[in-house]
Amino acid sequence: MDAAGPSSDPGCDGMSGFIDYVTRHADDLLEATLEHLWLTGATLVLAIALAAIVTMVCLRSRRLGDAMVEVLGAIYSIPSLALFALLIPLTGLGFTSAVIVMVVYCQFMLVRNALEGIRGVDPDILEAAEGLGMSPRQVMIRVRLPLALPTIIAGVRLAAISTIGIATIAASINAGGLGLILFSGLRTLDVDKILAGTLCCMALALIVDALLKRLEALASRGNRA
Known part of the structure; x- marks a missing residue:
């Protein structure tokens, strides 16, 4: 009878051990999660700024834009550890190298979605805007970008989730975050x-995704209105 008691259940023992670990190391987990969030946030801010510049250049020519997306897609297929190894001799170990690599990885999703969103605006709407006397710059700022915003935010969502995952690997070059755990x-x-560490990373990804999904829905609702 004693052998069947709760204390002899391996699953129960494992769960109690996990809860005990989380309780004793809550501060370490919180610190690592905040480091991971800072690493992800810094990457996204820089990546979005760079992607905005690249996108505006690509809009000058469809052929240039398509070629750029193909190049960025090829770079995205390179294993992150390989890019870290290539960059370490130039920028060393740590935060800087990790952010540079992750910014480069984000470009494929950000630029691709931005181009698709801006190019996908209904030509009749653009013609109507031009008929109202809007300049090309006004059409871009007041018509094309607002209508493309849901697609652009969708690209940011993909980039954010990808960055959270890659940031765990960045711990291999002393960039900090949940990867260290x-x-x-x-x-x-x-x-x-x-x-x-896995659950913290999953929770962070789910929260970020939910927030960006909500923002995407608000942008879509605003366009429909």
Whole structure:
């Protein structure tokens, strides 16, 4: 009878051990999550700024835009560890190298979606705007960008989720974040540590995705109105 008691249940013991780990290391998990969020946020701000410039240049020629998306797609297919290794001799280990690599990775999703959104605006709407006497710049700012905003935000969502994932790998070059907990857990085969780091990363991704999805829905609703 005793052998069937709760104390002998491996699943119960595992869960209690995980809860105990989270309780004892709550501060470390919070600090790593905030580092991860800072790494992701800094990357997205710089990536969006760079993507805006690249997109405006690509809008001058459809052929140039298509070629740029293909090049960025090819770069995105390169393993992140390979890019980290290429950049380390130039910028060293740490935050800077991680952000540069992740900014480059984000360009494919950001530029592709921005081009699709801006190019996808109904030509009749553009013709009507021009008929009202709007200049090309006014048409871009007051018509094309607002109508393309939901698609642009969708690209930001994809880039954000991708960055959160890649940022865990960036811990291999001492960039900080939740990857440090995951790599430490892998080295010591600590299941509780691995699970805690994974759940924090998942929670961060879900929260960011939900916020951006809400923003995307508001932009779509505004366009319909």
